[in-house]
Amino acid sequence: MMSLDDRIDAAVAEIKNMADQAPLPVGRTVESRRRRSRVPAWAVAGAAAVLVLIAVGVPILVFGGGDTVVVVEPSTTVDPIVTTVPATTVAPIATTVPATTVVPVVPATPMTWELIDNPVVFGGDSEQRMTDVAVGDGVAVAVGLDRGGRDSDAAVWYSLDGSTWNRVPHDEAVFGGDGHQQMNAVVAVESGFVAVGSEGTERDPLAPSSAFVYLASFETYAAVWHSTDGIRWERVPHVDAFSEAQTGLVMNDVTFDGSGLVAVGGTFHRTEPFATWQWGPSEGDVDIDVDAAVWRSNDGIAWRRVAAGDEAMGGDTVPQQMNAVVAGGPGFVAVGQEGFDFLGVDEWTPGDEIPADGRAHVTENVAAVWTSPDGETWTRVESQPALEHPGGAVTGWTTMFDVTTQASGLVAVGRDYWDVDEGAAVWLSPDGLSWQRVIPEDAYAWPNMQAVATSPGERFVAVGGLPLYMNAGAWSSTDNGTTWIRHPHDDTLFGSVPSSPNETLFGAASIQGAASYADTVIAVGMMKQDAAVWVGSWGAADG
Amino acid sequence: MTRSSNVGVDGVIGTSSFDVFFRSEYRSVLGLAIALCGDRWTAEDLTQEAFAAAERGWGKVGGLDRPGSWVRRVVANKSVSRWRRQVAEATAWRRMPDRGHPDTDPQLSAEAEELWAAVRKLPKRQCQVLAMTYLDGLSTSEVGEVLGCSAPTVKTHLQRGRATLARQLGVEEES
Numbered sequence: 001m002m003s004l005d006d007r008i009d010a011a012v013a014e015i016k017n018m019a020d021q022a023p024l025p026v027g028r029t030v031e032s033r034r035r036r037s038r039v040p041a042w043a044v045a046g047a048a049a050v051l052v053l054i055a056v057g058v059p060i061l062v063f064g065g066g067d068t069v070v071v072v073e074p075s076t077t078v079d080p081i082v083t084t085v086p087a088t089t090v091a092p093i094a095t096t097v098p099a100t101t102v103v104p105v106v107p108a109t110p111m112t113w114e115l116i117d118n119p120v121v122f123g124g125d126s127e128q129r130m131t132d133v134a135v136g137d138g139v140a141v142a143v144g145l146d147r148g149g150r151d152s153d154a155a156v157w158y159s160l161d162g163s164t165w166n167r168v169p170h171d172e173a174v175f176g177g178d179g180h181q182q183m184n185a186v187v188a189v190e191s192g193f194v195a196v197g198s199e200g201t202e203r204d205p206l207a208p209s210s211a212f213v214y215l216a217s218f219e220t221y222a223a224v225w226h227s228t229d230g231i232r233w234e235r236v237p238h239v240d241a242f243s244e245a246q247t248g249l250v251m252n253d254v255t256f257d258g259s260g261l262v263a264v265g266g267t268f269h270r271t272e273p274f275a276t277w278q279w280g281p282s283e284g285d286v287d288i289d290v291d292a293a294v295w296r297s298n299d300g301i302a303w304r305r306v307a308a309g310d311e312a313m314g315g316d317t318v319p320q321q322m323n324a325v326v327a328g329g330p331g332f333v334a335v336g337q338e339g340f341d342f343l344g345v346d347e348w349t350p351g352d353e354i355p356a357d358g359r360a361h362v363t364e365n366v367a368a369v370w371t372s373p374d375g376e377t378w379t380r381v382e383s384q385p386a387l388e389h390p391g392g393a394v395t396g397w398t399t400m401f402d403v404t405t406q407a408s409g410l411v412a413v414g415r416d417y418w419d420v421d422e423g424a425a426v427w428l429s430p431d432g433l434s435w436q437r438v439i440p441e442d443a444y445a446w447p448n449m450q451a452v453a454t455s456p457g458e459r460f461v462a463v464g465g466l467p468l469y470m471n472a473g474a475w476s477s478t479d480n481g482t483t484w485i486r487h488p489h490d491d492t493l494f495g496s497v498p499s500s501p502n503e504t505l506f507g508a509a510s511i512q513g514a515a516s517y518a519d520t521v522i523a524v525g526m527m528k529q530d531a532a533v534w535v536g537s538w539g540a541a542d543g
Numbered sequence: 544m545t546r547s548s549n550v551g552v553d554g555v556i557g558t559s560s561f562d563v564f565f566r567s568e569y570r571s572v573l574g575l576a577i578a579l580c581g582d583r584w585t586a587e588d589l590t591q592e593a594f595a596a597a598e599r600g601w602g603k604v605g606g607l608d609r610p611g612s613w614v615r616r617v618v619a620n621k622s623v624s625r626w627r628r629q630v631a632e633a634t635a636w637r638r639m640p641d642r643g644h645p646d647t648d649p650q651l652s653a654e655a656e657e658l659w660a661a662v663r664k665l666p667k668r669q670c671q672v673l674a675m676t677y678l679d680g681l682s683t684s685e686v687g688e689v690l691g692c693s694a695p696t697v698k699t700h701l702q703r704g705r706a707t708l709a710r711q712l713g714v715e716e717e718s
Contacts, residue, residue, distance in 0.1 A: 004709045004716045011655040019574035
């Protein structure tokens, strides 16, 4: 039997032989080689855009499904809540935080994680994905989408104990309709739950040759759903604030400050002569400006758009988008990016003047923060080193995906891709105005922190992973977010990376949302193209 | 003219300190990139990008004790990310109707490709440690210097990576 070292020696010799036969580059080939791609540039860019937009929770339809509407039935009936609770074995979710919380001594890995496996509830044809989760009034509610039917529909799952989950039965009038519907975020409010997202045309009419159906269809609208108990849902009727002529609108996140709601997201509109982003191949290019967008509501039912057109939202020349919002700091704090997460060709740095021809191909971005005292008026936080690329790197993609708050201040998470490396990123701020970067453990082994949740006692959990090609990952912090420990990777728990481009991505996983109650954290996302729930427990690790 | 450049206006490779560094290190770094990327063309792109970055910052990079470590770190970090991204791109490509799949440049033997594919499937740090240890013949402390971690950490990654590789390939792991 051949030994491992024999196999390695032979494989090393082949690699070295291949490298030795490679010609030494002559001339300044680096830049030209960077331009060359074995996949057409538009396809590479499209794939990258798809990845990034999925990562930031922006809904995208890749392809329509078959012609059959598939309704995934819940595993149990949904009526009386009490009948679905296994009364003897599982403690109900308690959303009231104890007034005094004792922080346990922190072991090397302060949490245990469990993947909840239920293909009947979480699976179906094509893809099901959870994008966010919220806990309120004894119910955990996860929202997302289901691509198993004729087109993409919004989807909701719920649990009374964090471990046993049910799917809210599909109702085409509530979760479906023409084109796609997707819930991107959910929040618990006094009257129940509010979910936000988007709906729109199934295919982008302006990208006829593109296989990617991009959300920035100008017939994409913001969408809101409401539930009094997390189980029975209604669609909030469309209002003018959800749409804008020749503009795509999407809500990425929503927060509740005790008296009202703030939803944030982005707008996508065609611009002439300015074009801050070019999409697609040369034929059928779409020039799009991306701006931040904010909505307000007192009850989750009646919504209005605020600060539209303000310079803080991006104006005509600077692409910006809000990915998340939290009630905290001076009132509200929203995070996102300036620039666009897009692997383009010509370099343009945020802040640079738009070229004379009005076209700038955005190839990098920096993290962006906005604050508001009341949710109505917004100010863009001034650029600072912590929001840019480490070490003064020239090119990179730095994005904040989520933000949360606790007594010590704000914690934002995201990712950083720069000259030298790519990694998960954490930012801390006492007030939403000044930010500090901290480097989590194994930051550069994992490229993404997608969501962050707060547990009592200044403890935080961050989760992440990109849905198409990565493992999921989870970090925890017990010291106000200053230091972070990554939970050891396990393929069974967090998914596996495919070993070649020809291999199916069926093992990939991502976690996109998280919420906590007491000593438990519920994280949601997608595993093997099914919706997935992970339950983390503080202080239960046995080392 | 004091600025380093690997090529003059006439296309002739120069003799600056960067040129010497480039010529002495390029193929070795390329081998590392091929192992980590699994694709020679992508590896060449990455390697050239890394050397281009080194050239841009040669005033700083050239002053390091081991500029080769800096370039290897860039390549090691970006190779894994790039490769994983490529997987996604290739899959996205496959989803497109009426379009083929990009070539994969299968120039290694099936056995070698199987091994490097298994290496690439390891967690990022294990993948990097194995490639640097065997392709560059670096010691654990040298690999640690490149990756910015301690020698014991490198040793742990190496042991775990080898164990996983042996299991996946169905071969005996010798100590």
